[in-house]
Amino acid sequence: MLEIQRIRNDKNSIIEGLKKRHFNAESIIDELLSIDEKWRIYKSQMETTASELNQLSKEIGILFREGKADEANAIKGQTAELKAREADLKEKVEAFEAQIQERMYQLPNVPNELVKAGKSEEDNEMVEAHGEPVQFNFTPLPHWELATKLNLIDFELGVKITGAGFPVYIGKGAKLQRALIGFFLEEAAAAGYAEHQVPHVVNETSGYGTGQLPDKEGQMYHIGDDDLYLIPTGEVPLTNMYRGAMFPDDNFSIKLTGHTPCFRREAGSYGAHVRGLNRLHQFDKVEIVRIEHPSNSERALNEMLDHVKGLLQKLGLQYRVLRLCGGDTGFAAAMTYDFEVFSAAQEKWLEVSSVSRFDTFQSTRLKLRFKNADKKSQLCHTLNGSALALPRIMAAILENHQTEEGIIIPNALHKYTGFKTI
RNA sequence: GGAGAAAUGCCAGAGUGGUCGAAUGGACUGGUCUUGAAAACCAGCGUACCGCAAGGUACCGGGGGUUCGAAUCCCUCUUUCUCCGCCA
Numbered sequence: 001m002l003e004i005q006r007i008r009n010d011k012n013s014i015i016e017g018l019k020k021r022h023f024n025a026e027s028i029i030d031e032l033l034s035i036d037e038k039w040r041i042y043k044s045q046m047e048t049t050a051s052e053l054n055q056l057s058k059e060i061g062i063l064f065r066e067g068k069a070d071e072a073n074a075i076k077g078q079t080a081e082l083k084a085r086e087a088d089l090k091e092k093v094e095a096f097e098a099q100i101q102e103r104m105y106q107l108p109n110v111p112n113e114l115v116k117a118g119k120s121e122e123d124n125e126m127v128e129a130h131g132e133p134v135q136f137n138f139t140p141l142p143h144w145e146l147a148t149k150l151n152l153i154d155f156e157l158g159v160k161i162t163g164a165g166f167p168v169y170i171g172k173g174a175k176l177q178r179a180l181i182g183f184f185l186e187e188a189a190a191a192g193y194a195e196h197q198v199p200h201v202v203n204e205t206s207g208y209g210t211g212q213l214p215d216k217e218g219q220m221y222h223i224g225d226d227d228l229y230l231i232p233t234g235e236v237p238l239t240n241m242y243r244g245a246m247f248p249d250d251n252f253s254i255k256l257t258g259h260t261p262c263f264r265r266e267a268g269s270y271g272a273h274v275r276g277l278n279r280l281h282q283f284d285k286v287e288i289v290r291i292e293h294p295s296n297s298e299r300a301l302n303e304m305l306d307h308v309k310g311l312l313q314k315l316g317l318q319y320r321v322l323r324l325c326g327g328d329t330g331f332a333a334a335m336t337y338d339f340e341v342f343s344a345a346q347e348k349w350l351e352v353s354s355v356s357r358f359d360t361f362q363s364t365r366l367k368l369r370f371k372n373a374d375k376k377s378q379l380c381h382t383l384n385g386s387a388l389a390l391p392r393i394m395a396a397i398l399e400n401h402q403t404e405e406g407i408i409i410p411n412a413l414h415k416y417t418g419f420k421t422i
Numbered sequence: 423g424g425a426g427a428a429a430u431g432c433c434a435g436a437g438u439g440g441u442c443g444a445a446u447g448g449a450c451u452g453g454u455c456u457u458g459a460a461a462a463c464c465a466g467c468g469u470a471c472c473g474c475a476a477g478g479u480a481c482c483g484g485g486g487g488u489u490c491g492a493a494u495c496c497c498u499c500u501u502u503c504u505c506c507g508c509c510a
Contacts, residue, residue, distance in 0.1 A: 044472055047479040054479090057491040061440035076490045083490085246469090248432095248450090367470095377469080 001104050001211075001364045003379070007032060017110035020117040020326030025107060032103045039096035046089035053082045105214055109361040111326045112335035118325025124338070125325065130309065131318025133342045134400045140345040143395040144276030146402060147173060150422055153277070165266070165281035167391075172422050176397070176409070177284065179416030180390055181259050184286035184311065188387060191307050193257035193288050198237035200260055201228045206240040209366045211332040211358075221263050230263035234287035235384045239362065242291055246377060247370035253300075254291035257387070259284065277391035278350070284390040290383045291368065294359070297381040301335070301357045304385045308339055308353050311388055314412040317341050317396055320349070334359045341396040350392045355385030 007014060011029055018025040056079055063072035116125060134140075147153035152173025158166040169177050189195055207213035207229050212220060221230035231237060238256045262285050277283075288307065292300045305321070312319045324336045333356040340349035360379040363369070369377045401408045407422040414420055 040472065043479085047472070050480090051478055053490080057489095058441065060490050065440075072490080079490045 001361060002107050002110070003360060003364055004036065004100075004104070007107075008036070014107075014110050018108065018326075020111045020115055021108060021329065022117075022119050022327050023108060028103050028106055032100060035096050035099050035103075039093060039100060042089055042093050042096065046086060046093050049082055049086045049089060053079060053086060056082070108331045109329075109334045109358065111329055112357070112359075114323065115329060115335050116323075116325050117327075119327040121324075121328050123325035124322040124328055126320055127323050127337070128321040129318075130313065130320070133318060134344055136344060136402075138404055140399060140402055142276065142343075142345045143398040146398045146407070147276070150407070152176070152398070152422070155276070163281070165279070167277070167280065172417075172419065173394075175417055175419075176413075176422070177390055177394060179413050180388075180393060181284060181286060182416045183314075183413055184387055185257065185259055187307070187311055187314075188257035188286060188288055191255075191303075193255040196238060196241070196256055196258040198234065198241070198258050198260060200231050200237075200263075202231055202236050202240065203228055206236055206243070209240045209243050210236050210362055211365065212236060215331050218267050219265050221265060231260060232264050233262050233386075234258045234260035234285060235289060238287060238289040239291075239366065239382055239384065242368050243366045245368050247380070250293055250370055250372050252291070252293065252370060252380075253296065254289075256289040256291075257286060259286045261285075262389075277395045280391055286387055288385050288387045291363075292381045292383065293370065294378075294381050297357055297359065297383065300381075300383050301337075301355065304355050304383060304387075305337055308355060308385060308387055312339065312341070312352070314410065315393070315397065316410045317352075317393075317400060319352070330356065332356075332358055332361050334361065341392070341400070343396060343399045345399040345402075350396055352392045352396060353386040353388050355383075357381065357383045 002014065007029060011033065015025050015029060056075055060072045060075050063069070063075070116123065118124065141149070144153075144155070148155075150172070151170055154168045154170055155164075157168040158164075161168070185195055201223065204213065204227060207220065212229075212232060216232070220232050223229070237260070238258050241256070242254065261282055263282050264280075266279060266281060288304060290300045290304065309319075309321075319339050319341050322338045322340065324338060329336045336354055336356040338351050339353040339355075341352050342349050359381050362382045363379040366382075368380045368382070370380055372378045397410070398407055401410065405421070409417055409420050409422065
């Protein structure tokens with residue numbers, strides 16, 4: 001959520017910024033500001049009325065104590081009208097607040113100045129490329145064929161137990177998965193991220209805190225009996241641990257990591273390109289989250305990008321880094337970098353990581369603040385990234401490290417897998 | 423799942439209808455004292471919103487109600503604790 005203060009003061013630059021998303025914010029913001037103005041007027045009237053009422057009540061109290069019941073009862077008569085007026089004003093104020101909030105929730109984050117205007121992934125900018133696509137002297141197989149052939153993943157079994165998009169990993173497939181999780185967690189720990197095991201189910205407040213609600217209501221699995229949501233990413237519990245936090249000074253830097261399953265309904269997604277591991281309802285991920293002073297946000301983002309690059313390099317995967325254009329950047333993000341690995345077998349780029357800065361967009365809802373040098377509370381910046389998501393990395397390793405003799409496991413994983421080939 | 427108890431500021435903990443945004447102690451911040459520290463003493467010490475300001479409003483787990491007036495009474499929800507049952 002954007003800060004109302006910023007909308008009041010900086011309306012034009014927000015409207016301009018959101019144009020990069022092809023989001024026309026002008027009418028929403030104009031409505032917002034006009035409601036906001038009315039809200040302030042009515043709110044001020046309501047508070048004045050409340051003040052008068054409080055004053056009278058106080059007087060009544062004093063009169064009763066002094067034994068002047070008659071005078072007290074006389075004043076009582078005056079309160080009825082004030083009470084009615086206050087109730088009336090309160091109703092209006094609350095209605096305005098609801099209208100304001102409704103519009104606030106519609107406004108996406110303003111893209112960072114580096115982000116270019118654009119509509120879709122076509123307009124994303126490639127900012128870096130590392131390595132060359134793997135050359136094969138045979139026809140490489142896509143991972144779903146490899147996984148079946150080598151008995152690493154059973155998609156049908158998952159369908160039987162649950163449904164499509166819930167694969168069962170078997171034997172070396174399961175172990176490779178576990179090895180990757182271990183590797184990612186150790187690397188994150190070495191980079192200073194504190195490991196956490198968090199709940200995989202969250203309440204509604206947490207969903208709002210990180211912005212999955214109300215925007216992505218239908219994308220999360222909801223447990224009706226208990227009104228809880230299955231997490232779509234570890235970001236939700238990890239970031240929400242700090243909901244409502246107030247750091248006592250500006251000297252803080254929170255670096256969190258955790259491995260969680262992620263559950264996504266993927267309602268409305270196309271079925272065409274969802275074969276194998278490319279799109280699942282449940283997958284594992286190691287997430288990194290940072291809570292930073294605004295002035296440290298940019299550096300933190302770069303550190304996270306370097307971290308992800310390091311992981312991909314250690315896995316021997318060639319990759320490219322894209323800075324998403326306005327239209328492709330997620331609702332809550334100010335800037336997002338995607339990492340993609342090319343799959344020769346599928347002849348396409350697979351998105352394996354997404355690293356974003358949110359500036360204060362999440363912390364407004366989270367009420368995540370610090371005391372600045374002037375002893376004023378100020379909003380923190382939040383960032384997060386996948387480091388990394390398992391299925392597509394698994395797919396990339398199987399596809400890009402395949403030989404006619406089998407799959408070559410990258411050196412960095414040997415101590416976690418205990419085997420060097422599949 | 424059954425029975426009972428509780429939820430107050432950073433922490434502990436008072437407060438059962440009226441100058442209570444809330445005693446007291448601790449912690450913390452500043453000061454005095456000290457070569458320095460400790461101790462002692464003095465002062466300060468919640469958050470949010472509206473307002474140029476003065477100031478005002480709201481908040482004692484959440485929501486609702488009674489009342490001129492609610493931390494205090496009533497209803498409801500949530501959470502925590504204890505005991506019993508069940509169980510990894």
